Amino acid sequence: MNLSDLVFIVTALITVTAAVGVVGFKNIVHSALSLVLSFLGVAALYFQLQAGFLGLVQILVYAGAVSVLIIFAIMLVMDKDPDESNRSHAKQKYWGGLIALLVTLGLGAAIGSTIWPQSSGSLPEDSVGALATLLLGDYVVAFEVAALLLLVAVVGAIILAKGAGEHD
Amino acid sequence: MNWPILSLTLFMPLIGAIIIMTLHREREQAIKYVAAGATLVSLILSLVVAIGYDRSLGGIQFVESIPWTADLGVTYALGVDGISIPLLLLTTLIGFSAVYASWNISERVKEFFSLLLILITGVMGTFLTTDLFIFFLFYEVVVIPIYLMVIMWGSSKRVTKEYAGMKLTIYLLIGSAFLLVGLIALFVQSMAVNGAPSMDLMTLAQTEFSQSFQVFVFALMAFGFGTLLSMFPFHAWSPDGYAGAPTAVSMIHAGVLKKIGGYGLIRIGIMILPAGAQVIAPIIAVLALGNVIYAAFICLSQKDLKYIVGYSSVSHMGYVLIGIAALNLVSINGAVIMMFAHGVMAALFFAMIGNLYEKSHTRNVDDFGGLAHQMPRLATGFMIAGLASLGLPGMVNFIGEFTIFVGAFSSFKVLTIIAVSGIIFTALYILRTLGNVLFGPRKEKWDHLQDLKGPEMVPLLVLGAAIIIGGIMPFTLMDLINNGVGSLISQAGLMQIGGIL
């Protein structure tokens, strides 16, 4: 086992443990903090996969913005006993667990027994540049639509969060 | 022959319906006259067709053909032969009478007559088209107007009209679902064989289908058409449906609509799928026996006039089915005549019952008695219909039953003999009913009833005349039908058994 393998195993363990924490904690604040850790673990994995730019995006958007948003929302809607705030359904816990287990095992078996195709080359040196070329080249439609999507989401979120006025 | 006479006949009622829709709902008289006018024109045109049909030529005449949807092979194709002309005449006769039988409708007149005319168009379309797709199109057009008419203008005597309407609709639709599967299978298979999509009945008849496929599709058709024809044990909708339906609908339903089932079995079943027909026919014959005997027994215990006629119509359809199942020239001739004969008879019966019910608000046999005193004209109508129903010589029904038995005897001996015995039951319940209702001492409570007059006379005159003229001069009709059935049988390549007449 060389160093990079070790690093992978450690990051993977951290990520998975944190993810288990997200669904395992009964207190939603703990879950949220666990989620941040998991996001960071995923970011570390991106760095190992030579996707540094994605790692940065992950840290900024997910571990930063999304997490902060979630934590703010939790603070706004926290009503009950915090230790009971992220409980599972009594019944759904079991069949939910079963389904999740089946999905994981099924997919895992499929992935484990697949022979993957050979790599068709190596990642470009300047991956950010390559991304930019794609975004503004072949994928310009998706790029523009994504911009509109963010606009829609922002306007929509404001309308929904602001609530109905006295007018109706 | 350049102008499209069949299209005109077919769409006259529809045009009438459209005119009615544009009229104001208060103008009830105008609406009724439009309806009567439209059906009268149709009737006259259909007579022109019947007379103008060149018997020496035979085959399908007055052909109209417009390509419709190429990739489904659908053509707007009309044409008539010796089998469809009697049924076309039947439709226009009953359609015209039904308008007059509904003359006293006073509620939602506009909707009633538009739906009635759409219904008549739908029924007529099935007999006129020579395209399978168009046939099915018209076939299902009739179901929904009937439902609406039953729930809006029906009567809730023994069963509620909602129940009756829904039962009728669902039975027919389930039947048609099977039919549609068969039809699509036929279409897909013919495309595989011929390499081009076609819905033309003639093209389909010339296509070679494997025997197992034919049996499968014919079985589906037997179920679909059988349900429509109230084949035992899929008949349960029919008496309830008639009882719940308004008079005009009962007339059209018992008179013509059921005949689409028989017509379909002959035209689509036997002509396109002769090999399938040969396998399935014995089963149909046995079930038909169920119709004849079982329904006749039920009739004996009925008290409601509409139920009596309803079950008797189930019983009579048994004869038609036996005629079809016997698969020979004579028996199928008989089946077609029987369809015509039963149609006019049942329509007349329902018209009379409807009129009586409208005035007395009851249909229970026991309530009546001696009506011949107060309502002689109505009694005449009842007598004609009743005697026709039990197959009295001199009425067209006799010709039909007799021909069926002669034809069927060569195919199914024992079964035919049993079926003939059904006539005895028929005579029993018909005579008893007629006696109880019309004869006997005069009952004071019915003195206020007014006899048929004015427009109410039209159904009696038209349908009664058809019964008697058909009975006295059967040969014109027979000749025509024989012509049509003959070419169909040779088309299907069936054995020509009999030829006694």
Added chain:
Amino acid sequence: MQISMLAPEIEIALLGLLLLVLGLLLPHKGRGIMGTVTFLGLVIALLLSAAGFGQEEALFNGVYQADSYGSFFKLLFILAGLLVVLSGSAYIQRLGRRANEFYSFLVFALLGMVVMAAAGELITLYIGLELMTISFYILTAYLLNNELSVEAGLKYLILGAISSAVLLFGISLVYAVSGTTVISEIAGHMQFQPAMVAGIILMIAGFAFKLSLVPFHMWAPDIYQGAPIPVTAFLAVGSKAAAFAAFVRVFMLALPLPQFEWGLVLAVLAACTIILGNLVALVQTDIKRLLAYSSIAQAGYILVGMVAGNEYGLKGVLFYAMLYVFSNLGAFAVATAVEVETGSTSIEAFKALGKRSPMLAAIMTVCLLSLAGIPPLAGFVGKFYLFSGAIGAGYLWLAFVGLLMSMVSVYYYLMVAKAMYIGTNDDMTPIKPDTSTRVALWICLAATVLIGVYPAPLSALAQTAIQLF
């Protein structure tokens, strides 16, 4: 590459932005013209798409397709949007201040659909999908004072997010085996591998969520019932057609795998969907819920065409999707008019509609019967195509199930007809919809009847559109 090939998309995007800006700039009183602007904008988009029909061009190395198939669906979405705007304007007006943004969300949802139908590549497809669904989340929850609406919005968001995740996981596996996300290239790199099968199954599940096929339909009726009724209408028609457009393109072009017959999986899904959708619809008492279950069943029918996968089946998919726009939106337009008048969507509210407004009742009846597949209305021809395809492909049992259940469906459609024609109602004042609703209703009625009696033009259009398969 010509930019003009993207003209409909660009026009719709600009329309959406224009509406947002107008909503801010116009004085309060002037905002009545928002509906008119939307309508005109969509008409232009319709003309642009129609002009583009018949082009077959792959843009951006196949990432975006300007082909007849996409154009057919573009026309469909824009028509649906037009009808929703026409029939919903009275309803939308009641939203007060928020009505302005409502129009632009509708337009952006429409843009998402258009992108989905024309995307030749999975990333673009996904972004189109998300633009559409995010707009719909917001629209669903738009009645902020109504608990049902907000609840439906949240449920839709959770369901939508889960289904997207499942779909994406499937895509990632397909990408892993094939090494590409361009639809036309995936087929060339197709290999029979366990991960590929798993990926296809997950993608089926993801699309099944989007199409609310059984057993992934759980929350669909809730969402339909809770959403404002024009949104429900657009959701039932547009988003479903868009999901089908993408589903068919991806599966027919990219994922043919002889060793794994996913057609059979879809056939079972279709059968379950048809049976359950129709049976549960039988007991509904709310018109929105009834139409929701009926749309679940309708998606099952459309799926039958895809299962068949042959010429008739695929043509049936397109044909049916188009007629479904008119028939379903006609029914929804009547329901909207009734709700605007009575404030209720229960079937009780339809009682005696035949007397109050014979025209509304007649249109409702015709549209519902078309959905049930009764000739000579459009639905019948559509089902004829679909089931011809199915029987041609050897799925006779599926045709039996489908046709039998479609006759069962007549029962609940007729229950509505019964309420309209023989029920009695305390309030007998006629319901008079506004002019734009009436126009929408007449369009729906005319199209439903015309397509039924003369299907040739639409069928020719669909024929052109499926050339690429």
Added chain:
Amino acid sequence: MIDLTAYLLLGTVLFGIGVYGVLSKRNAVGVLMSVELMLNAVNINFIAVNKFVASSQVIGQLFAIFIIVVAAAEVAVGLALILAIFRQKKSVDLNDFNLLKW
């Protein structure tokens, strides 16, 4: 040697945990967080595949960027919805959202 299979298995496990959370959590925010786990799992897959299989182009990374953008938008709308619903019901427990049933 850590190869593609290892990364994909990690993604699968993460996805499974997310599925469990989605199915079992009662708090709407909790469900949203579980969805984020599922999306992260997907992203790991895309980026890993990009490196090990299809490395001539950065399509996988591009997909991941789009997913992150969409996820952020979805979270924003989702949390706004949760706020809106909390205003009415004073609860974000999905068990309480049963106004709409069969």
